[in-house]
Amino acid sequence: MARIIENDQGQWILLSGLVVAIALVFLVTLMNNATVTGYHSSNNALEFPKDDIRDLVSQSRDATSQAVHIAHQINQSSNQTIPDITTSIIEDFSRQTSLLYASHGQTVAISVSNITTNNSTSAFGDIVWLNISYNDGNTFYSSEPEIVEVSV
Amino acid sequence: MNDKAQLYTLEGLMAAVLITLTVLAVAQSSVVIIPQTDNFLEVQMKQKINDALVILDVTPDTTMEYNLTECVASWNTSTEASYGKDQLLALDKQLAIMLPDLMYNVEFAYVENSSVVVKNTVFNGAPTENSITANRLVALSNATVNSYGGTWMIPDDELKVIEVRLTAWHV
Amino acid sequence: MRLFFKNEKGVSSTTGYLLYSSIFIMFFVAIHFSVNDVLLERQSDIVIEEGFSDIGNMMSTTLTDMYLVAPENGRIDTKYMIPTTIGNEYYTINADVATTDQLIEVRSHSSQRKVDVTISGIASTVPINGTALSGEMEHMISYDSRRQLLWCWGGC
Numbered sequence: 001m002a003r004i005i006e007n008d009q010g011q012w013i014l015l016s017g018l019v020v021a022i023a024l025v026f027l028v029t030l031m032n033n034a035t036v037t038g039y040h041s042s043n044n045a046l047e048f049p050k051d052d053i054r055d056l057v058s059q060s061r062d063a064t065s066q067a068v069h070i071a072h073q074i075n076q077s078s079n080q081t082i083p084d085i086t087t088s089i090i091e092d093f094s095r096q097t098s099l100l101y102a103s104h105g106q107t108v109a110i111s112v113s114n115i116t117t118n119n120s121t122s123a124f125g126d127i128v129w130l131n132i133s134y135n136d137g138n139t140f141y142s143s144e145p146e147i148v149e150v151s152v
Numbered sequence: 153m154n155d156k157a158q159l160y161t162l163e164g165l166m167a168a169v170l171i172t173l174t175v176l177a178v179a180q181s182s183v184v185i186i187p188q189t190d191n192f193l194e195v196q197m198k199q200k201i202n203d204a205l206v207i208l209d210v211t212p213d214t215t216m217e218y219n220l221t222e223c224v225a226s227w228n229t230s231t232e233a234s235y236g237k238d239q240l241l242a243l244d245k246q247l248a249i250m251l252p253d254l255m256y257n258v259e260f261a262y263v264e265n266s267s268v269v270v271k272n273t274v275f276n277g278a279p280t281e282n283s284i285t286a287n288r289l290v291a292l293s294n295a296t297v298n299s300y301g302g303t304w305m306i307p308d309d310e311l312k313v314i315e316v317r318l319t320a321w322h323v
Numbered sequence: 324m325r326l327f328f329k330n331e332k333g334v335s336s337t338t339g340y341l342l343y344s345s346i347f348i349m350f351f352v353a354i355h356f357s358v359n360d361v362l363l364e365r366q367s368d369i370v371i372e373e374g375f376s377d378i379g380n381m382m383s384t385t386l387t388d389m390y391l392v393a394p395e396n397g398r399i400d401t402k403y404m405i406p407t408t409i410g411n412e413y414y415t416i417n418a419d420v421a422t423t424d425q426l427i428e429v430r431s432h433s434s435q436r437k438v439d440v441t442i443s444g445i446a447s448t449v450p451i452n453g454t455a456l457s458g459e460m461e462h463m464i465s466y467d468s469r470r471q472l473l474w475c476w477g478g479c
Binding site for chain 2: 015018019022023036037038039042043045046051052055056059062063066067070074085088089092093095096097099100103104
């Protein structure tokens with residue numbers, strides 16, 4: 001027994017073992033609770049389809065205005081009415097756009113709900129009422145109606 | 153009474169006190185480092201390339217030499233880019249000025265016979281896994297194509313919708 | 324018996340043992356008062372602070388983006404996901420103070436910790452209210468232009 005008490009080998013190992021044990025407790029508690037920071041805010045900034053929705057609405061308005069101009073040109077040499085021609089161009093535009101958006105996972109639908117033509121040469125032009133809807137599984141957007149005024 | 157080893161005892165006591173105080177001091181003043189995702193780089197890149205496409209599209213003809221509609225309309229539909237052979241030098245130059253520290257590819261996607269066709273137009277390499285894509289739609293009519301000298305075949309009473317896909321990544 | 328009392332063998336071992344154990348007991352008492360604070364509460368504080376501000380920033384970004392693309396006539400809904408617990412505590416996202424203080428408040432249920440994140444002043448144009456509990460299955464933010472510009476979340 002006296003020899004065990006007088007034996008002073010291994011003191012450093014014991015002390016460093018104690019220090020390492022305390023440090024491990026601290027780190028393990030930290031790792032248990034900690035996550036990688038900054039994930040949710042940047043993930044939502046990447047996932048929210050702000051640019052897709054904006055692009056869809058602005059291109060629909062642009063294409064509608066182009067369609068009305070084409071319709072006025074065609075109307076002068078054929079007997080289809082301007083609303084009919086405009087509606088068919090916009091339907092074709094909607095078909096192509098939905099296929100393109102579907103190729104990266106989003107459902108898009110554009111349809112015309114009303115067109116009023118202004119035959120006089122006043123300052124007001126034609127007004128087209130569009131229904132635009134967009135769905136990508138997480139976000140659902142619908143603008144009913146989107147009012148586009150085109151001055152010819 | 154045995155009074156041997158008193159200094160030894162005292163030394164052991166001081167050692168124990170010293171080490172415990174050290175451990176407490178270190179634990180209290182430790183800096184906790186938590187790793188951060190690098191998603192913020194991608195958020196920034198997404199903003200940049202979206203803005204680049206919007207600027208190219210929206211700027212009027214008189215300010216910029218080639219705006220997006222002109223680039224799309226004047227593309228030769230029978231050619232496709234591969235490494236080293238660009239098909240749209242004008243667009244490539246504009247984008248190089250706007251996005252100086254990124255590498256990018258541009259593809260055109262359009263609908264033909266009810267299926268989506270994708271063609272490369274500017275090709276600068278294969279994208280890494282941190283790449284971001286921005287899309288912009290361009291609607292062309294026959295009058296626009298003819299005025300820019302393009303080769304798109306569009307009937308007079310239709311609009312052709314082309315999606316410009318810009319994929320960019322950090323070098 | 325007297326021999327028993329006069330025997331002084333083993334005194335130093337006993338004294339040494341008594342000394343060491345009394346010192347260790349004093350250390351134990353001293354450390355016990357501070358270990359909870361140093362080892363457990365501190366990283367909980369740090370983890371919860373960054374977690375809550377991350378969630379608050381996500382809400383602020385999403386609300387600002389929705390406000391930017393909101394239609395004049397129509398509606399827009401977005402689902403979003405948040406972790407059920409941060410630092411082992413359930414929490415609530417509260418936007419009822421948004422109109423008065425322009426803040427989104429993320430508050431923990433079990434402790435008193437909370438983090439406020441500003442929302443760039445959009446609540447002065449569009450009223451925002453609602454609460455979302457982290458334990459719910461689905462979370463949604465929705466906007467309807469017909470309902471007098473009210474936002475409502477967390478299971479509407």
